Each structure stands twice: as structure tokens, then as C-alpha cells.
Amino acid sequence: MFLYSISKAAAMSGISPYTLRYYEKIGLLPPPKRQNGGRRFYTETDIQFLTFLKSLKETGMSLEDVNEFVKDGCILEKINSGVKPSQLNPSINKRIEILTKHLEKMEIKKKELEKVMSAAKEKLEYYDSILKEEVENK
Template sequence: MKTYSISEAAAHFNMTPHTLRYYDKEGLLPSIERTPSGKRVFKTSDMEALRIIECLKASGMPIKEIKHFIEWCSEGDSTLQRRYDMFLERKASVEAQMEELRKTMEVIDHKCHYYKTALEKSMEVVHQS
């Protein structure tokens, strides 16, 4: 099975090795293994965990809450419902963020139109004179 060194894993997710050690320290990578000499070995399952961590981060979830999710994963099937509920909440949160961005975009579009028109008007004046 393909494995990754800390800097390979970091490059893959556009992070620094330092950040990955920080995540490990914060308990986000509990199942990571080490070489006999103590180096972290990122397995496919760790890379997948990182992918989900990135996704949860992108959804606006703080690291401490992501940690809870990671713990639930380690606890097995008894936490399936909790994890499902969490993703449903994330879904709702992302939908709300999208809705806010949509409203923000409306205002921006109005302003773009306003300034475009204002600039065209000032161009006309230049051409007339």
C-alpha cells in the first residue's frame, strides 16, 4: 500500500509538515503509525482522514469539534448516528453560507453595474469635450 512521508502528505494538501504535526498534537490523527525510527507514516486511510478534515474545515468547523468527530470514528458503529447528524448539520451550515454569499453577490452585482454605468457616463463627458 502506498504511504507518504510527512512532507509528501503536507504537499498533497498544500500544508506544511509543521501544520500536520500540530494536527497530530491536537488529536486529529490518532491512527497514524510510525517507522521504527519514529517518523510518521501517512497511510491511505490517514490521507482520507485528512481529506475529510479539510472538508470539515472548509465548512467552517473549528478544529476542536473536528477532533470530536475523529474520536467518534475511533469508537466504532455506536457513533454512526452522531456522525450522520453531524454531517447533516454541516450540510445545513454550508447551505446557509451559500445563501449568504448569494445575497452578498447580489449587492456586489448591483455595485458593479452602478460603477460601470458611472464610468461610461464619465467617458461620454470626456468624448464630448
């Protein structure tokens, strides 16, 4: 098993070392493995989890919802270790609820963004028409 330093984990996941320490402090991340005088080290699985956390944050999910989403650990890991999916129903249902609400929020933001983009495109067309008109009048 290969271990990565906090700076390498940060570079690989796109999450700064400061944020990694903060996530650890608030309990979003489990304490990482430590070696050589307490230095943090991360596994490949940790990096995958960090990348997943970053993707949730990039979509605008709150830290509270991210924390709620991940607090029961990795469902796939549990299933692969022999836990019956039916035993995970409460956790799965909670994640479905969180993701459904989050998707609804993202749909609203998407519509707002589409309006802004449309207005920007109209402005560009208007400015282009002004420039074309100026060239034609020369």
C-alpha cells in the first residue's frame, strides 16, 4: 500500500492541505494514518474519497450535508466486505434524500445560470451588431 504526504494528497485531490486539516478537525475526514513524528499520510482510497468530497463541494453542497452524506462511511466498501444491502437501507435512504434535495437546488441554480447566460449572449450579439454597423458605414 502506497502512502502519500499531505502535500501530495492535496495536489492529487485538489483540496489544499489547510482544508484537509480543517475537514479532519470538524470530523468530515477520519484521522489519517501518521508516520515519522506524526506526519499525516493518505492512502489511494483516501485520495478517492477526498476527490469525491471535492466533487460534492464543487456542486455547492453544504459541509453539513456532505458530512451527513458521508458519516456512515463508504456503502460500496461495506457491501464488498459482506454487509447485506438491506442492513444499509437507512443510510442509503438518507443519502437519497440528501442527493434529491441537492439536485433540486442545482436545477434551480441551473435555470438561474441559463438566464444569465442568455442575457450575456444577447449583449454579445448587440455589441457585435454595433461593430458590424460601424464597419458597414465606413
